[in-house]
Amino acid sequence: MSEFLQQVINGISLGSIYALIALGYTMIYGILRFINFAHGDVFMVGAFIGYFVAPHVISLTGGSLWIAAPIVLIVTMVGCSALGVTIEKLAYRPLRSRPKLTVLITAIGVSFFLEYGGQLVFGPDPKLFPTLIPSSSLINTQHVVIGTNSIVVILTAIVLMLLLRFIVYNTKMGTAMRAVSFDHRVASLMGINIDSVISFTFVLGSGLAAAASLLYASVYPSINPLMGIFPGLKAFVAAVLGGIGNLAGAALGGLIIGITETFVSGYISSSYRDAIAFAILILILLFKPSGILGRHDRDKV
Amino acid sequence: MRLHKSGLMLIAAIVTGFAISRFEHLINPYYYQVLIYIGINIILASSLNLINGFAGQFSLGHAGFMAVGAYTSAVVTSQLHFASSSMLNTAAFSLALLLGGIVAAIFGLLVGIPSLRLKGDYLAITTLGFGEIIRVIVQNLDFLGGARGFTGIPKLTNFVWVFSTVAIVILLVSNLINSTYGKSFLAVRDDELAAETIGISSTRVKVIAFVTGAFFAGVAGALYAHFVTYINPAQFSFLKSFEIVVMVIIGGMGSIFGVILSAILLTILPEMLRSVAQYRMVVYSLLLIVIMITRPRGLFVRTRTAKQSVALKTLR
Numbered sequence: 001m002s003e004f005l006q007q008v009i010n011g012i013s014l015g016s017i018y019a020l021i022a023l024g025y026t027m028i029y030g031i032l033r034f035i036n037f038a039h040g041d042v043f044m045v046g047a048f049i050g051y052f053v054a055p056h057v058i059s060l061t062g063g064s065l066w067i068a069a070p071i072v073l074i075v076t077m078v079g080c081s082a083l084g085v086t087i088e089k090l091a092y093r094p095l096r097s098r099p100k101l102t103v104l105i106t107a108i109g110v111s112f113f114l115e116y117g118g119q120l121v122f123g124p125d126p127k128l129f130p131t132l133i134p135s136s137s138l139i140n141t142q143h144v145v146i147g148t149n150s151i152v153v154i155l156t157a158i159v160l161m162l163l164l165r166f167i168v169y170n171t172k173m174g175t176a177m178r179a180v181s182f183d184h185r186v187a188s189l190m191g192i193n194i195d196s197v198i199s200f201t202f203v204l205g206s207g208l209a210a211a212a213s214l215l216y217a218s219v220y221p222s223i224n225p226l227m228g229i230f231p232g233l234k235a236f237v238a239a240v241l242g243g244i245g246n247l248a249g250a251a252l253g254g255l256i257i258g259i260t261e262t263f264v265s266g267y268i269s270s271s272y273r274d275a276i277a278f279a280i281l282i283l284i285l286l287f288k289p290s291g292i293l294g295r296h297d298r299d300k301v
Numbered sequence: 302m303r304l305h306k307s308g309l310m311l312i313a314a315i316v317t318g319f320a321i322s323r324f325e326h327l328i329n330p331y332y333y334q335v336l337i338y339i340g341i342n343i344i345l346a347s348s349l350n351l352i353n354g355f356a357g358q359f360s361l362g363h364a365g366f367m368a369v370g371a372y373t374s375a376v377v378t379s380q381l382h383f384a385s386s387s388m389l390n391t392a393a394f395s396l397a398l399l400l401g402g403i404v405a406a407i408f409g410l411l412v413g414i415p416s417l418r419l420k421g422d423y424l425a426i427t428t429l430g431f432g433e434i435i436r437v438i439v440q441n442l443d444f445l446g447g448a449r450g451f452t453g454i455p456k457l458t459n460f461v462w463v464f465s466t467v468a469i470v471i472l473l474v475s476n477l478i479n480s481t482y483g484k485s486f487l488a489v490r491d492d493e494l495a496a497e498t499i500g501i502s503s504t505r506v507k508v509i510a511f512v513t514g515a516f517f518a519g520v521a522g523a524l525y526a527h528f529v530t531y532i533n534p535a536q537f538s539f540l541k542s543f544e545i546v547v548m549v550i551i552g553g554m555g556s557i558f559g560v561i562l563s564a565i566l567l568t569i570l571p572e573m574l575r576s577v578a579q580y581r582m583v584v585y586s587l588l589l590i591v592i593m594i595t596r597p598r599g600l601f602v603r604t605r606t607a608k609q610s611v612a613l614k615t616l617r
Contacts, residue, residue: 035422094594100421101359102597105550108361108425109589112543116582236426275437278430285427286415 002143007266008259013150013219015258016157020212021235022242022250023164024205030181030245031201034100037107038087040232041114042080042206046213047129047223048122049079054130069132073156076214077207084206085199093195111232118225126224129217153215160211161251164204168247173200181245234261234277241284243294252292256280314468318461333460337528339568340463341521346548346564347470347557348517353546354554355478356510357490359425362412363518363545365432368537369408370401370519371526372445375454377401378527394457398466398523405519406512408435413511417504429539440534450533451526458528466524470517475557477513486510490555547585551592553599562601 021043028036054072061068091110095103133153139146168174179187180197188194216231217223238257242249257277265273284291328336345363352360374397381393412431416424440448477483488496489506497503526532544567552563571581592600 035426091590091594098597101357102593104359104422104425105546106590106593108543108546109586109593112582112586113590116586120579120583233426233429237430240423269441271441272437275434278427278434281430282415282427285419285423289418289423 002141003266005144007262009144009146009150010266011259011262012255013153013258014262015255016154017212017216017219017254018231018235018238018258019251019254020157020160020208020215021231022238022254023161023247024209025236025239026242026244026246026250027177027201027205029239031177031184031198032092032096032103034092034103035107035236036092036205037104037232038110038114039205039209040228040230040235041111041118042084042087042228043209043213043216043232044118044223044225044228045083045114046076046080046210047217047227048118048225049076049210050132050214050217051127051129051223054132058130065132065134072132073211073214077210080206080210080213081203084202084209088198088202093198115226115229122225124225126222129221129223131218131221132214133218149219153219156211156215160208164208165247167204173197177201230274237277237281240281240291243291246291246293249291249293311468311472315461315465318464318468321460334528335568335572336460337458337463337524339565340460340467341525341528342545342548342564342568343467343561344463344470344517344521344524345545346552346560347467347474348514348521349545350549350552350554350557350560351474351477351486352510352514353549354556354560355474355483355486355490356506357486358416358507358510359421360412360416360428360511360514361425361539361542361546362428362430362432362435363514364537364539364541365412365428365435366405366408366515366518367522367525367541368432368435368439368532368534369515370405370522371532371537372439372451372522373404373519374398374401374523375451375526375532376445378455378457379453390457394462394527397457397527398462398520401523402516402520405522406516408519409511409513409515410508412515413508416511417507429542432537432539432542436534436537439537446533448534450531452531454526454530454532456527456530458524463524466517466520471557471561473513478557487555544585547589550589551600553601556599556601559599559601563599 021039024039024042025036028034028039050072053075054068057071057075058065058068061071087110091106092103095106133149135148137145137147166174168177176187176192176197177200179190179192180194184194187197212231213228234257235254238253239250240253241256242251242253244250257280260280261273261276264276345367349360349363352358352363377397377400378393381397408431412428416427419427439445445451478486485496485501486506488499488501489503493503496506522537548564548567549560551567552560571578574581
C-alpha cells in the first residue's frame, strides 16, 4: 500500500511535467493543425539555458534558492519563447499554405537540427544540472517519502496551468487564439492578426516547455542534447490521449501517462517505460482517435 | 511486353552481378563494404518510397521492419547447420532472407491495419512508436541477445545477393507504379477521398504498400545482418528510420530514380566526410528544412513546367 502511494506521488509529479509539455503541443496543434516535432527539443534547450544561467543567478542572489529559482525560471521561459518564435518564423511560416506533409518533414528536420546542433554546441556527454529546488523531505513516514521536489513540481505546474487558463479564456489575445483555432479564415476576416496570434501561441507553448524542462531536470538532474526526444514524444501521446487541441485534455493525458509510466517501471520492468506510452498511443488511436475529451472531425469534401 | 523486357533486365543484372562477384577479391575491402551498404540502402529507400512516396503514407518506422528481418534471419541461419556444400548454403540463406522478409511483412500488416485510420502526423508518430516498441521488445528478449546483441551470424551476404535484391526491388516498384494497379497508389496519395469515390479501395492500397515495403525492409535487414555478422537493437533505432526517410525525401518522394541516386549519394557522402562526421546529422537536418522550403519535390526531380503548374492550379 505504501509503495503504491509512493508510486502515485511520483507518477503525479512526472505527469504534471508531461502535462506542461503536452499543453504546448496541443495549443500549437489547435492553431496550426500540425505536430511541432521540435517541441521536445525546445524543452531540451530550456534545460541547457537553466544549466548555464543557474550558477550565475545563484551566486548573484547570494545562494538563496527561493529567490534564484524563480529568476532562472523566467530567464529560461523567455529564452525558449524566443527560440520557439524564431523556429516558427524561419521554418514554419514559409510553409503555411503548403501540404501538411511538407510542414511535418520540416518539423522533423528542425527537431534533429536542435538535437545534433545541441550535441555540437553543448557536447554529447551528459551534464549534471545544478540544484534549484532545495531538497528535503517534507513528509517522511516509514515507507512514504514526499520531498520538496515533487511538491514544488506539482505546485509550479498547477500555477502555470491556471495562468494559461486565465490567458486563454480571460484575455483578448486568448479569445483571438480560440477564434483562430476555430476557423482561421473567418478570424482573419474579423481583423485578427493571424501571424501575431501564432507567434503568441509559440511564446506560450515554448514557455511552458521551458518551465517543464527545469522541473524535469530538477527531478532527473542528468541533462544531454537528446534528452528532449522521449519526454517530447510522451507528452505528444498525452496530448493525443486527452484529445489534441483541448487544454484540459492535455493536462489529463499528461497525468495518465506519467502515472502509467511510473507504475510500469515500478511494478513490471523499467526497460519497458519508453515503450508503454507508444502502446497507449496505438490503443487510443485504434479505439478512440479523438481522445478522451476531444471532439471528432469528419473529413469534408 | 513490359514484363518481358523487365525480366530480361533482371537476368542481365544478376548475370552482371555474378560476373563482378568473380572479381570480388580484387576489390579493395573498404570499397566493397561501401558498395554493399549502397545496395542495402537502395533497397531500404526504394521500399520506403513505395509507402511514403507512392502511397503517400508517411512512415517513420522502417528501421523496425529492418530489425525484424535482421533478427528473424539471424535466428534461422543460427539454427541451420552449414554444410560445406555451397548449394546448401545458398538454399539456407535464401530461406533466411525469405523468412526475414515474410515476418517483417506480417509486422507491416500489423502496422498497416491500425494506421488505416490515421493520416499525416498521427501516422508518422504511430509508425515511429511501432518501430520503438519493436526495438524495446527485442532488447528484452534474452534468446535474441537482448541489449548485448546477437553475435556469430555467418557472413553470407555478398555482392550477388545484394544487387540481385536491388534489381528485384527496383523492377517490382517500377512495374507496380506503371501498372493500372499502381496508379491507384498515386490516386490515394493525391486525394484519398476522390480516389475512394472512383472505386479505389484506399484500405487495400495502404495495406499492400505497407506489407510490400516492410517485406523488402526485412530482406534488407537480413542482408545487413549477414554482412556485419553482429546486430544489436540500437542499430535499428528511429535514427536509422530517419536516415532512410531523408534518402527518400532528398531523392524526391515518388521518384524511383531520384531515390536510388540519393541512396547512393547519402551512403558515399558520410564516408567521404568522416573527418567531419559530427556535422553529418546537422547537415542532414538543415538540408531537409531547406529542401522542404525550396524544392519540396526532391533534389533530383524536375520541377513542374509552367504549363503543368497552371493546369494544377486550375484543378484546385
